[in-house]
Amino acid sequence: MRQQDNKIIFTGPVGAGKTTAIGSISEISPVSTDVQASDMTLNRKGETTIALDYGLMQLGDGVRVHLYGTPGQERFDFMWEIISKGAIGLIVLIDNSRPNPSGDLQFFLNAFKTLRTHAPLVIGVTKTDQAPQPSVEVYATLLEKFGLHPPILEVDPRNGDEVRQLLMALLFTIDPGLEG
Amino acid sequence: MxxxxxxxxxxxxxxxxxxxxxxxxxxxxxxxxxxxxxxxxxxxxxxxxxxxxxxxxxxxxxxxxxxxxxxxxxxxxxxxxxxxxxxxxxxxxxxxxxxxxxxxxxxxxxxxxxxxxxxxxxxxxxxxxxxxxxxxxxxxxxxxxxxxxxxxxxxxxxxxxxxxxxxxxxxxxxxxxxxxADAVPQVLPRAVAVWPQAMGSFDPNAGLYGVLRTLYRKRRSAAVLAHGKVVLHFYPAQEKCELLADLALLVQLCAAPKSELRLAVLPDGQESARPDAPSAHAVLWQVALWTARGRMPRGLDGNSQLRLRHWPNLTRLAAIPDAMRMAAFWTRTPASACMAQRMLGLQASDLCNFIAACLAIDLLDARLSAAACSPPPMVQPLPDVARRGLLSRLLVRLRGA
The missing domain is CATH 3.40.50.2300 (Response regulator)
Incomplete structure (x- = not known):
């Protein structure tokens, strides 16, 4: 990856909104590798991502920020480490309507623990209109046990402004004094 | 750039x-x-x-x-x-x-x-x-x-x-x-944000702010009445609040901390909040902004050491300028408002509003400290290369989009 290229990883369980979130802020039509779901994923959505989602933000002068969405299914976890190599930030989207969203969060924090050692983390909680609990406070209490205090924000992945706020939280986590 | x-x-x-x-x-x-x-x-x-x-x-x-x-x-x-x-x-x-x-x-x-x-x-x-x-x-x-x-x-x-x-x-x-005019050209000091010597304050235990904050901390549901009329039903355990009065009246109540407020048991059949009611945090946060209006909660000052237990859910709360910077800063390390202002270059009024709002939703650990403006501890550095230029440009892009 060239010096001028930088990437941010969106991860989370099936149906959390990774593909939608990337699509809502990408400046290109997001590249997606969704196929008809053929397993238990079908219970949650008709199509699912089998390789990755890709979006792009261009900052001018050839500087680009690549947005990668990981496949949500565990059987594709071998790809997660490959995709996350060199990433400057990790956004975990948690679908609050799933049976055990707190367990999902712990799973993905563990899956990306290598990336978390050197890249900031932001949690986006989706579908809180369908399932308000667990609340942000519950997630914060859980994360505090791991010594983590990341931004935890409710978001609608279809809303580009809210996805952008996730990214801004990521930037301010790195540097609260960041100017721009 | x-x-x-x-x-x-x-x-x-x-x-x-x-x-x-x-x-x-x-x-x-x-x-x-x-x-x-x-x-x-x-x-x-x-x-x-x-x-x-x-x-x-x-x-x-x-x-x-x-x-x-x-x-x-x-x-x-x-x-x-x-x-x-x-x-x-x-x-x-x-x-x-x-x-x-x-x-x-x-x-x-x-x-x-x-x-x-x-x-x-x-x-x-x-x-x-x-x-x-x-x-x-x-x-x-x-x-x-x-x-x-x-x-x-x-x-x-x-x-x-x-x-x-x-x-x-x-x-x-x-x-x-x-x-x-005849002197050697001067290197002018950078315009540094200075904490006001006479910062206004409000009583965090009085008025609608005080009532709701107390109820929230005790997780006690109640109907709040002003001048004999119910203005809201508060359900802290359910994280909900039903507003039953015009917002203009609520603003008035926040601006007049000596207004007569009474609490009453929630009426039968209304022990649970409507599903579409605003969240308790959203109401507490908004009431804090209407009450604080750029003032500090009494008992705290520019040198009080403050720390946030975690980020507020800022996508679902009324906007405060630079709230994300403040959240990132105070979740990372305990520091005074004075230090935050110095380091982040923010308006004192925004800092006070943010502090009042975080205090209302019980996110703020605060203590008065004689060690005014002590520097925050160094956070663990990322082993990544410096990329601030990139981050600034990305921030501009996100804001401008």
Missing amino acids: MTTVDAHTLMVLALGMDVRKLAILRMAFRMHKAIRYQLSESAHDVPVLAIVDVDSPQGWAVWDGFRAAHPALPALIVSSFAITDAPAPVLPKPIRVETLFPALQQLLVDKPVVAERSPLVAAQAEVALAEAPRVAVISHAIAEPVSSGTAVPALEMTAAMPASDCDGQQDDPVIPVAQK
Whole structure:
């Protein structure tokens, strides 16, 4: 990856909104590798991502920020480490309507623990209109046990402004004094 | 992208540092008044000094690359290790502002600055030299750590400052140009945010703010009445609040803390909130903003040490300018509002509103402290390369989209 290229990883369980979130802020039509779901994923959505989602933000002068969405299914976890190599930030989207969203969060924090050692983390909680609990406070209490205090924000992945706020939280986590 | 500078700013190239070290260095520069330094963060900037950290994974290769690119640029080496044959003055870690700035000034004294591309910058540096007080010489190849006998704690790359900086005094008042027409051009102090000497306050236990805050902390549901009429039903255990009065009335109640408020048991059949009712946090947060109006909750002041237990859910709360910066800052480390203002350059009123709102939703750990404006501890640095320029551009892009 060239010096001028930088990437941010969106991860989370099936149906959390990774593909939608990337699509809502990408400046290109997001590249997606969704196929008809053929397993238990079908219970949650008709199509699912089998390789990755890709979006792009261009900052001018050839500087680009690549947005990668990981496949949500565990059987594709071998790809997660490959995709996350060199990433400057990790956004975990948690679908609050799933049976055990707190367990999902712990799973993905563990899956990306290598990336978390050197890249900031932001949690986006989706579908809180369908399932308000667990609340942000519950997630914060859980994360505090791991010594983590990341931004935890409710978001609608279809809303580009809210996805952008996730990214801004990521930037301010790195540097609260960041100017721009 | 050219970094915005004024005519009196000295650009400093920092190499071998990660994003967080750069952030703290940037804040230290922001607080320094005698000479204005600014990190060089663009290829278009013209640095007049450099600081090279040789403890990064690239080690001395950073220095070699720097010297090859900038053969004449005065530079300071920073390291945790003893260096016996250093090619430039060495500043041992942990770095403190009281050693960093004298060392930078000494570089200017030892090697009158010749800007690499811009004669204007050299002239600025000479002006800075003329005005800057002379300081103790930093020796080349210092092997021993700086004495820790000073009042400022040893913090690596931490922007420390004396407590007096927070008392509302400007110690370098700017003399109007008209009064100094025949004087040597002055290096003007950077406009530094100063905590107001007389900051307004409000009683956090009074009025609608006090009532709701108390109910929330006790997780007690109740109907709140004003002038005999129910204005809201509060369900803290369910994180909900039903508003039953016009917002204008609620604003009035917040502005008049002596309004007669009464609590009543929730009526039968209304023990649970409507699913579409606003969240308790959203109402508490908004009531806090209507109440605080740029004032500090009584019992806290600019020197109180504050810490956020976690980020507020800012996408679902009323907007406060720079709330994300404040959330990131206070979740990371305990610090006073005065320090936050200094480091982030924010409005005192926004800081007060944010503090009042976080206090309302019980996120704030606060204690009064005599150790005014003590510097925050250094956070763990990221081992990644410095990418602040990229981050700034991304922030611009996100805001502009």
